[in-house]
Amino acid sequence: MTGTLTIENLHIAARHGDHDHVLVDGISLTIRRGRILALVGSSGCGKSMTCSGAQGVLPPGVRVTGGQVLYDGRPIAPEKLRGHVVAAILQNPRSAFNPVLTMANHAKETLRAVGKLDSGWRSRTLEAFATVGLEDGETVLGLHPFEMSGGMLQRTMIALALLSDAPFLFADEPTTDLDLIVQARILDLLEELARRRNLGVLMITHDMGVVARLADEVAVMENGRIIERATTRDIFDNPQRIATRELVEAHMSLYPEVA
Template sequence: MPTLTIDDLGITTQRHGRDIALVDGLTLTLETGRILALVGPSGSGKSLTASGAQGVLPAGVSRRTGRVLLDGVEQRPSLIRGRTIATIMQNPRSAFNPVKTMRAHALETLTAVGHRDAGSEDTIRDTMAEVGLDDPARVLGLHPFEMSGGMLQRMMIALALLTRAPFLFADEPTTDIDLVVQARLLDLIERVARERHLGVLLITHDMGVVARLADDVHVMSAGRIVERGSVRAIFDAPAHPVTQSLIAAHLALYVDEEAA
């Protein structure tokens, strides 16, 4: 079973001439066929972990320590992006070039990972249909501004699948999408992950999403993983105060709904 390990990841920034740790000594392992949820409050370092592993950190932020291993062999970040790891980002509109059509985005993706050939158009349409985009031939001619947020998120999932990467990073994939579309997208991510036997790192602060999709959970706080366990163990017996607060906040939503 292929594994992807982020080992001893350390990410820092500088403030007043001093190094500030944003992610500190983080280690986690993904297995194909399983969904690992990385959860924690905003600012805990979840998204930076995904970005740092792939070498795409924002300006002023740097990776000081850490390796990414594929089946125990260290990989260069530039070689795993799109080939070993595909990414679904939390704001689909920021992920697309506004002046390019969906066809251009798809062909560019295939070219970047070396999968473009004479049958590319058929492959693209089949993959778009797989993620639930109706009339792929029409959608391929659309620009981002002509599509809804849900359509763009489905297109982003299709682009991720076109790479044939065995691992998928999904960073808050249902942010700013209404609840009906959110439920459909979560079903879609789970289905394609199981059918394609992908290893998924699901980054979220929504414990409802965790309960619905994940097999295992790692909880982050202040740049460190403070608790690990199966979904059932985390929900039944959360040990760390941060985990307990996340579970309590999630359960309070249902109490409020029943009271209403």
């Protein structure tokens, strides 16, 4: 079981008056190192909530009501998971950075949060920048978020995630709001990092093009539940559930010559 992260029977609910409104209903997923698992579904189905709930970072009024996370078969608390076992990439890089802090400040803050801030922080950060294709890292260290493009910010977020040396990566809609060329470059980068660093990746997306390009396996979510899971090829070639077929057909309608 070495190299697995399992979200087991996760339940998440929001309190409304005197009753709970179920948002995530018994989700179970296993992410394996060196593999990319795509969690797909329409907007509002609970994908991002699942990611947040597993890490213990839910919004006010929303809570985990059942389930656990296992690392190599052993339960692990959210505070020991975040930044140590799982690094996260968010969907809107501009909202992820403090606008008044430089990238150097963000790097030190990230390393401090995972207990790895030391005198070598600068060289480690420059190495991470180089890994994600940020040239002239010294200049990047001095920049504020408003001085950077969306693509640069997303690469910086990935670099900061790598600083933790976490074996797993949660990527929540990592190419949202990026133009097509930058999207392609970010996806290439994520795939290269996953394979080269043997990362286990949970890719949260509604974009079946991203799924076709990157994922080894797919779990399809609808109304807070997993309704289908299979290899990427089987999802596209032989979808079993109506929601899955609709996702595939909507994607293929963009490429009638292929369909």
